[in-house]
Amino acid sequence: MALQKLSHSFTKIGFKPLQTTVRNILYSLSFSLFCICYTTAQEFDKTTKKPIPAQKDSISLPKKSPDSKSELLENEKDQDTTKKDTAVVPPQLLTDKVKYKSKDYMKLSRRENKMYLYNEAEIIYGEMQINAGLIIVDNAKNEVYAYGIKDSVGDYTQTPVFKQAQNVVEPDSIRFNFDTEKALIYNSRTKQGEMNVKGEVSKRVNDSVIYMSNVKFTTAEDVDNADYYFYARRIKLVPKKKIVTGLVNMFIADVPTPLGLPFGYFPLQDKRTSGFIIPSYGEENNRGYFLQNGGYYFAVSDYADLTVTGDYYTNGSYTLLTESAYAVRYRYRGNLRFRFENNLTSERGFPDFAQRTTYNIQWTHSQDAKANPNSRFSASVNFGSSDFFQQSTNQLNTGNFLNNQLSSSISYSKTFQGDPQVNLNVAANHNSNTNTQEVNLSLPNINASVSRIFPFAPKVGVKKGVIQNINTQYNFRGENRITTTDDDLFTGDMFNDARIGMQHSIPISTNFKIFKYLSATMGTSFQENWVFETIDQSYDPDANDGAGEVVRDTIAGFDAYRTYNFSTSLGTTIYGTFNFKKDKKIQAIRHTMRPSISYSINPAFDQFYDEYTITDDPNTLDIDETEVVEYSRFEGGFFGAPSNTFSSSIGFSLSNNLEAKVKSKDTTDLEPRKVVLLNNLNFRTAYNIAGDSLQLSPISITGNIPIIENKLDINFSAELDPYALDNNNRKIDVWNIDNGGSLFRLTRASANFGYSFSSKDFEKGQSNEDPLSNQTLQNGGRPDNLFGGGTDFRDDQSNRPTNDNKEKRDIKNYNYKIPWSLRLSYTVNYSNNARQNEISSHSIMFSGDVELAPKWTVGVSSGYDLKNPGFTYTNLRFQRDLDSWNLSFNWIPFSERTSWNFYIGIKSSVLSDIKYDKRREPDRQL
Known part of the structure; x- marks a missing residue:
């Protein structure tokens, strides 16, 4: 038997059109079959209605004379007392085209006043359609019947299917009365939301209420062979609203269980509705009996909702959780989640009693790219107690438990179109370490930049040469940085170590070709750093009981320092190809090298350094010694101190790629397939010309070996140091090969893949x-x-x-x-x-x-x-x-x-x- 989806259609929409059109359809078919040339209004129901003869007017008017008309109009009391005609105006027969068919036959019985459609019968009128094995229209009783038929092996097939628009009803049989507007439906199957309902007999009493007997309802897909269902002798069904039952019992695999209720209420709302969330109960060894996950769901609107739930334990522990999801199509979407927990162990007054409160806030917000191309707001927040995922109850998240970092970011960016273009970004960042419980906040964090401009470029055409490629831009960075701990968070102490800094940078660079094959770049950068506190250092020989110590005083106030540098680089690309025979599987191997040499100068900014002298205690040493210490008032500040060491270094780098052309296994491919053998094998080092020792930097090696194309790559790195170590394992200015070792020392190496x-x-x-x-x-x-x-x-x-x-x-x-x-x-x-x-x-x-x-x-x-x-x-x-x-x-x-x-x-x-x-x-x- 077919599975019926229980919806309001089989009562509210399914049969109402038949009440007003079935007799019209019947007599229209009679007219087309038997060519009846006349019909009257009384013929629609000859057994109950009779024609009413017209009565003559009881008032006889005198014959009109030429002047009688004006006299009649002047007499206001003369009125026509003729009775109105009570004859019924015949209704309009058809308002749409009627289509009907059946595979075997169509029969109209004048004696029974019935019409029969047999085998794959179908009637279509407007949006209404009935398909069944047998359709009978009984005009005498004002009823319509739809049945299935038996096939050659005796199986009941072609059960009725009623369709109107998107609504479908599939019972075993239908009986509908036009006068009472009631219907009897046998073995109906219907789907209401997630609930499938099957009833032996269904009675439709009006447009919105159905009574059913011997009913099974379940969320299983196959209601006839459900793995579980609820059985009730009588129910009241309001389609798409609710099911109200009397005594209801739960069956599992057709076996009754002790689970039952004297009455039941099952909501069938398709839309979200507010309602209570029933908690679950249980017992825990440490916190006693509990009620968990109970609360209320608020369907705020079509764009947002709110869920409030909580847990309670008999030892006093409790949890509060609020969660909201929101979305506006083509604009933005996101969700907000807040969880607070008060966890207790043991009982108050016992020596092992302990209490810990934890919280966590999670917020994600993303803006649709189509909403505004020039501005964007986004948020990704995971903020809370450092030990939240370790101590949290009623959830288990292994990945978060093993992660020792919590980070958050909220940002708003705005682009001001023009020439040049200006970009502005305002953000608030957070990072906390769950092991050390250190919390770093950066709010607000402002970044602004002016797009790159070429002041000497031609208005039209391609930029050529050193002068035309000169470009510059402006960058600004401002940040308020707070470093605190979990205990001091949201207290006044969190601002004790707050620091503010601003940085302006103007890079100037150019690029050009040398001998067509060498690419050269040159550039310089100017930076100005603003801070609002500095640190003054001095030595106090009388402090620490005469032992002396360095005294550091924080001086509030505006201060700034400026730095600049210069760099240039020269690079090219070299290709080498080794070809094999075309009949070989590997047809060619190509080696690509990108060597580069660079030179940079970083001046020493001694003007930002001061000195203090440390004098040894003459009572402990025979000879007085002094130590002069240089320091910068910007040390330990927001941007740190500028370098007081002149640096002039040359850098070397070499990048390698190794590829092969392999004959394709597909004989239809005309071109060989490219396979990467070695990807980005890089060597880097530098030599400090201005250094007095250890001038050569260690050689850094990084690379990537593809194993399975686009799936598995092995990443590796290593560091080779040319200098030797002394007996205390400290690096000395002696080549390792001169110290009896190899050319380089392998100081570190790593490899990984996922x-x-x-x-x-x-x-x-x-x-x-x-x-x-x-x-x-x-x-x-x-x-x-x-x-x-x-x-x-x-x-x-x-x-x-x-x-x-x-x-x-x-x-x-x-x-x-x-x-x-x-x-x-x-x-x-x-x-x-x-x-x-x-x-x-x-x-x-x-x-x-x-x-x-x-x-x-x-x-x-x-x-x-x-x-x-x-x-x-x-x-x-x-x-x-x-x-x-x-x-x-x-x-x-x-x-x-x-x-x-x-x-x-x-x-x-x-x-x-x-x-x-x-x-x-x-x-x-x-």
Whole structure:
């Protein structure tokens, strides 16, 4: 039997047109079949209506004379007493074209006053359409019937389908009376929101109320074979509004359960509506009995909503959560989330009692690029207590727990069009370290710039030569920086170390060609730094009980210093190609080199330096000695101090790329395929001409080796130092090769790679895409859930992975596909700058999921420390998709976060409160 979607259409819209047009349709068909040449208004119902004969007027008027007309008009009492005609005006027959058909026959019975349409019968009138195996129109009873028919094997087929606009009703049979406007519908199936309803008999009493008997309703897709359903003998259905029931009982796999209610109310609103959120209850060892995730949902408008929920524990702990999502199409969208927790352990008065309050604010706001091309506002905020994710209750987010940085940014940018163009950006930034609990705030942070201008460029044509390519611009930066701790945040003490600084910079540069193949650049930069406090230093020999100490005094007031420098560079590109025979798989290898040499001068700004003298105590030494110390009043300031050392250095760099042309496996490709063998192998060093020792800088090496095209690259780096070490492992001005060693010392090295792949990567035409942004990524974690995903118990497992793969697999098929995914991250670091000669860190992280059977998934996120052998943070997960239900189990087997969680519940949000959730939370030390 067909599945009916229960909607208001089969009562409110479905049959009302039949009341006004069915008799017109019937007699129109009679007219076309039997050529009846006349119809009267009384013929529409000969059994109840009779023609009324016209009566003569009782007042007889005298014959009119030529002057009688004027006399009649003057007599105001003369009135016409003729009765009005009571005959009924015949209604209009048809207002639209009628289409009807059937596969076997159409029969009009004059004796029964019925019309029969059999086998694939159809009637279309305007937007109304009825399809059924058999349609009968009974004019005598003013009723219409629609049935299915039996096929050759005796199965009931061609059940009625009523359509009007987008509304569809699919019962077993329909009986509708035009006089009473009531309908009886047998074995109706309908869908109201997320609820599927099936009733044996449905009675429509008016346009908006339906009574049903022996009813099953469920959120399962197949209402006839539902894995669970609610059964009620009688219900009242108001389409798209509500279901009100009497005694209702829950069945699972057609087995009745003890779960029942004397009455039930199920809302069926398609739109968001405000309402209470029922809390869940339970017991916890540390905090006692609890009510969790109870609150209220506010449907503020079509553009925003608000959810307020909370938890309460019998030992006094509580949690408050508010969350709001908003969106305006083509303008902006975002969400705001605030969580406050007051966590208590033990009971007040006991020695192990402890209390800790934590909070967290998350706000994301993004503006549509089409909203305003010249201005943009954005926000990405993750601000709160440093130990929030360690101490937070009722949620488990592994990625945020392992991340020791919280950062936020709110910015507004504005572009002022013109020539030159002016850009302005105002921002507020935040960064806090969850380990040290240090909080850094930068608000406001103002950046402004004037676009690059070419004062000597021609008005038309291409810029040529040194003069025409001279360009300059102006940049401004202003910042108020606050460094504080969690304890001093939002108190007056947080402003004690606040510092303000402003910086102006004007770079001037040009570029030109030398001998057509060499590209040269020259430039200079002028900077002026403004600060509003400086530090004066002096030596007090009488301080610290006569031992003496350096005294530092902070002097408030405006001060500034100016710096400038000069740099130039010369570079080119060299290509080398080695060709093989065309019949070879590798046809050619090309080596691209980009050598570059640069020269820079940084003057010494001694005018911003002062001196103080440290005198040793003559009572402790036979000979007095003094030490002259140079210092700058800008040391430790906002921008630091300018350099007092003259620097004149030459820099060298060489970039290498190695590519190969490989014959394509596809015989239709005429051109060979390009493969990158070595990408960006860079060598860098510098030589300080003005230095008196250690003039050559270490050689830095970085590179990238592609392993799998566009999927797996190995990144590596190393540093080679040419100077030797003394016996105290300090660098000395002696070549390492002259000290009995090699030409260079390998002081550090590292290699790492990350790769994600799945079974879809080996299927033709499939690609492995990164997941969308999630809560973990928003808070600074990884987008690939390498360390495990997040679970917010308030969301009723909404963040748990779900199996959306509806591909049907034949378990008897030998070539059975097992979907899987794997994410890897490998890193190794080597240190030898002071003869350690050791691997400082060496680890591999992995996360994978395997679908052992359709709708059954297991996964693990873990890692292994190869330096200190042992598994890192590990998370095991199991999930079963039970069609209408979700079952999952998450387990952290070891570490300080040892915990587990078991959950089974209905997927549908309408019945999300029907669930079982049992968990052991990790121990907390407040």
